[in-house]
Amino acid sequence: MTAEDGYCTQRSYSIASAPNGxxxxxxxxxxxxxxxxxxxxxxxxxxxxxx
Incomplete structure (x- = not known):
């Protein structure tokens, strides 16, 4: 993710997928x-x- 002021960072999040995709x-x-x-x-x- 990069902000408008140029600040850039990464974060890890968990994603849950639906069974039907x-x-x-x-x-x-x-x-x-x-x-x-x-x-x-x-x-x-x-x-x-x-x-």
């Missing part, structure tokens, strides 16, 4: 003072994609 679930816990988790919790909605 049509989607997945990503669970993120907000970390106080974190740079990535607040963005994921506040900004991402179903259908969001990134590269």
């Amino acid at each position: 049509r989607g997945f679930e990503l669970t993120v816990q907000r970390t106080p003072g974190g740079k990535v988790s607040p963005h994921l919790v506040d900004e991402f909605v179903p259908g969001t994609s990134w590269s």
Whole structure:
């Protein structure tokens, strides 16, 4: 993930795949003072994609 100000970081999260293979679930816990988790919790909605 790269922020608009150029800050770049990586985090590991667990992804649960549905048995039918049509989607997945990503669970993120907000970390106080974190740079990535607040963005994921506040900004991402179903259908969001990134590269």
